[in-house]
Amino acid sequence: MDHTNGPGDTAAVCLCRGRSRVTARVLCRNIASGNIPASVPAPRNLLSGSGCEKPQSRGEKFDLMIVTNLLNEYRKLLTARGSLAVVVTCVTLLVGVAAGVPILTYSLGGPTSELAASMAVAALPLTILGSVIGILIMAMDWQHRDVTSILVAAPSRPQLFATKVLASLITGLIFSLLIIIANFTVLLVLTTGGVGIDGKILLSMTGTVLSFGVVWTLAGSAVASVLLSLPLTLVFVFVQALILDPAATLWILLPLVLGAWRQFRREAA
Numbered sequence: 001m002d003h004t005n006g007p008g009d010t011a012a013v014c015l016c017r018g019r020s021r022v023t024a025r026v027l028c029r030n031i032a033s034g035n036i037p038a039s040v041p042a043p044r045n046l047l048s049g050s051g052c053e054k055p056q057s058r059g060e061k062f063d064l065m066i067v068t069n070l071l072n073e074y075r076k077l078l079t080a081r082g083s084l085a086v087v088v089t090c091v092t093l094l095v096g097v098a099a100g101v102p103i104l105t106y107s108l109g110g111p112t113s114e115l116a117a118s119m120a121v122a123a124l125p126l127t128i129l130g131s132v133i134g135i136l137i138m139a140m141d142w143q144h145r146d147v148t149s150i151l152v153a154a155p156s157r158p159q160l161f162a163t164k165v166l167a168s169l170i171t172g173l174i175f176s177l178l179i180i181i182a183n184f185t186v187l188l189v190l191t192t193g194g195v196g197i198d199g200k201i202l203l204s205m206t207g208t209v210l211s212f213g214v215v216w217t218l219a220g221s222a223v224a225s226v227l228l229s230l231p232l233t234l235v236f237v238f239v240q241a242l243i244l245d246p247a248a249t250l251w252i253l254l255p256l257v258l259g260a261w262r263q264f265r266r267e268a269a
Contacts, residue, residue: 069163070170073137077167083136090129094175098122098182106190115190116197119183119205123176126212130175131220131237134168138224138259139233157264165221165256172217176210215252216241222252225259 077083101122102115184202191197219240224233240251 065159066163066166069159070167073163073167076140077133077137080140083140086132086136090133090175091178094125094129094179095182097125098179099186102183102186102190115187116202116205118187119180119202120208122183123179123209123212126172126175126179126209126216127241128216128238130172130213130216131241132234133171133175134217134220134222135224135230135233135237137168137171138164138221139228139230142228142263143230158260161225161260161263164225165218168217168221169214172213172215173210174213175217176213179209179213180206218252218256222255222259226255226262228262 077087098119102118105115105118187197187202220233220237223236223240224230227233227236
């Protein structure tokens, strides 16, 4: 009986001796050089994590990091009972108002041509509800001192701050889209397929709702990044919605700059 060891046997012996990383590289080199036919199945678990797989580029790592951080932010928002209750309440109110305003306008005998304008009225709750979600995303970790464990796992404060701002922006867009979809669906039902609705007005109102969602959610997040307190930020945003102009650059960019400076320097504990 021939006991001569071939390249595959040598690799297997190395594996038995606990040299899995060396074994995987030997397999890769032998397959590439033709010593081992490509048709011979190579154990996938040998190649995984051995350095033979193609390394991720910097861009791929950055994209994966962004997606992972965003998923973590939304998981925190939807896992805690208090924040989940706030999110469900906000979504219910926004969809209910978005669907109820055109129904009320139609039942009171309002002209069909003006129904499209009801979308802007339905977006008014975003001035408060969008800000509330932005505040939760930005300040919840600092309010409950969870930021200490978060910074231990991911110590980059600029990365954490940028992720929270991006999560707030995306949430504002999602809220706006919920209003648009609910309002437009009701309009189609009331007007039997949209007959008599001014498309230009509807398009203009769609843009208004999208800007509302982004501006107010970012405004709440920006102020929260400075105050880092849920109650104080809620009071400030409520006053801001009644008195101040939230779209002014002063109330978005300036708090974001100050908030970034404060979060980068503040002690986590």
